[in-house]
Amino acid sequence: MPELPEVEVVRRGLVDWVVGRNVESVQVLDLRSIRRHHDGRSDFEKKLADTTISAAVRRGKFLWMLLDGPRRPTALVGHLGMSGQLLVEEAAAPDEKHLKVRLSLTPDAAKPRELRFIDQRIFGGMFLSPLVPTLDHMPGGLGSDIDWIPEAASHIARDVLDTASTPESLYLALRKRNTQLKRAILDQEVISGVGNIYADEALWAAKLHGLRSTATIRRPDVQRLHEALVDVMSRALDAGGTSFDALYVNVNGASGYFDRSLNAYGREGKSCHRCEAAGILSIIRRDAFMGRSSYTCPRCQRKPR
Numbered sequence: 001m002p003e004l005p006e007v008e009v010v011r012r013g014l015v016d017w018v019v020g021r022n023v024e025s026v027q028v029l030d031l032r033s034i035r036r037h038h039d040g041r042s043d044f045e046k047k048l049a050d051t052t053i054s055a056a057v058r059r060g061k062f063l064w065m066l067l068d069g070p071r072r073p074t075a076l077v078g079h080l081g082m083s084g085q086l087l088v089e090e091a092a093a094p095d096e097k098h099l100k101v102r103l104s105l106t107p108d109a110a111k112p113r114e115l116r117f118i119d120q121r122i123f124g125g126m127f128l129s130p131l132v133p134t135l136d137h138m139p140g141g142l143g144s145d146i147d148w149i150p151e152a153a154s155h156i157a158r159d160v161l162d163t164a165s166t167p168e169s170l171y172l173a174l175r176k177r178n179t180q181l182k183r184a185i186l187d188q189e190v191i192s193g194v195g196n197i198y199a200d201e202a203l204w205a206a207k208l209h210g211l212r213s214t215a216t217i218r219r220p221d222v223q224r225l226h227e228a229l230v231d232v233m234s235r236a237l238d239a240g241g242t243s244f245d246a247l248y249v250n251v252n253g254a255s256g257y258f259d260r261s262l263n264a265y266g267r268e269g270k271s272c273h274r275c276e277a278a279g280i281l282s283i284i285r286r287d288a289f290m291g292r293s294s295y296t297c298p299r300c301q302r303k304p305r
Helices: 004-017 040-048 167-175 181-186 196-206 219-239 273-277
Strands: 023-028 052-059 062-068 074-079 084-089 099-105 114-119 125-133 148-150 285-289 292-296
Touching (some): 004 219, 023 040, 074 084, 099 125, 167 181, 181 196, 196 219, 196 292
Antiparallel strands (some): 023 099, 052 062, 074 125, 099 114, 285 292
């Protein structure tokens, strides 16, 4: 599953290549990819045509494009799921094997003509969603100043790269839960956009164990965790995301390389970098967690009793 940095890389690509252009026509090639648009193919194609993509916006892993047109402003949500890709291509380029939706854009000599949604596993999709006001009257997400958000994403909490997110807001959200710390930061209604890879990396950096109870969390702990989340997300963005899977690419098809810089995730049986730097041997361990894996250092991330 692509995580926040992967989705942000795609959003930035949409800003560069798609925002400001008009949608001339739409072709849905697989109805399964617009199943969340309950009014069907004809309605989707008709309402999307003759609109202008005015912004590309993200909150957590939710990605949407604001549309201006003859009808009231709405949003085109692009849910990447497990294998979804949004790619810009020349109209003459061969169709990808798993092409699902094609948007033909107004011509621009410096930019490809089409925006294509490709999805091998068909867990993602595209749909139109009405906009609703944000509860805190702040911008809906990164990429737009308007205080509206697609109704489909209105339940999602802000992410750590959001300017409205602070250590204090994360602390208050965590203290409202009585659960394990890793469970809480994976909860998209507590803080959005944190997936398994970045959760393990941030917990390692903050020297916190994922089984720690949120009932015992203190502000200094959350300050370290918030800083670690911002740092790991920012470094992943600089590298273009983790891209373990060749499916996770930006709009130009380029993959990221952050997986080469991981400190905890996937390093079972290898020495902890921090402990090693201190001249101490401690081996990263892997434990089952919520049907996935958690990677921790038993020395610098003490397991709660």
